[in-house]
Amino acid sequence: MIKGQCHCGTITYEYRDTPPYANRCNCSICRRLGTLWIYSDASNISVTGLNDSTSISYSHGDMELDFRTCNTCGTTILWQSLETPGKGRMALNLNMADLEVVNSIRIRHFDGADSWTHLD
Numbered sequence: 188m189i190k191g192q193c194h195c196g197t198i199t200y201e202y203r204d205t206p207p208y209a210n211r212c213n214c215s216i217c218r219r220l221g222t223l224w225i226y227s228d229a230s231n232i233s234v235t236g237l238n239d240s241t242s243i244s245y246s247h248g249d250m251e252l253d254f255r256t257c258n259t260c261g262t263t264i265l266w267q268s269l270e271t272p273g274k275g276r277m278a279l280n281l282n283m284a285d286l287e288v289v290n291s292i293r294i295r296h297f298d299g300a301d302s303w304t305h306l307d
């Protein structure tokens with residue numbers, strides 16, 4: 188179980204899975220957001236405090252993913268399916284977890300900008 192919260196504490200998550208690694212992705216949006224992604228099915232994830240008044244939604248390109256960022260502190264929380272939010276594959280920003288948790292998980296560099304493979 189990994190718990191995380193945004194900087195101001197408005198939005199929290201619980202991740203009931205074991206990530207094999209976290210992805211630092213270099214695609215156009217992830218490299219700007221500075222996120223570290225861990226993934227699972229939405230059934231393994233609970234999020235509190237996330238709604239349209241506490242967060243902004245951003246989508247781009249093929250408009251498949253809904254990136255959510257806290258309105259108050261600017262922490263990027265997650266991405267989820269734009270069409271079926273809260274269902275299917277989701278990604279959480281591991282940087283919201285306690286530092287010792289962040290430091291304990293292997294980071295891999297994912298080439299989302301080009302080859303869609305890991306660079307390590």
Ligand SMILES: [Zn+2]
Pocket residue numbers: 193194195196197198257258259260261262
């Ligand atoms: Zn916040």
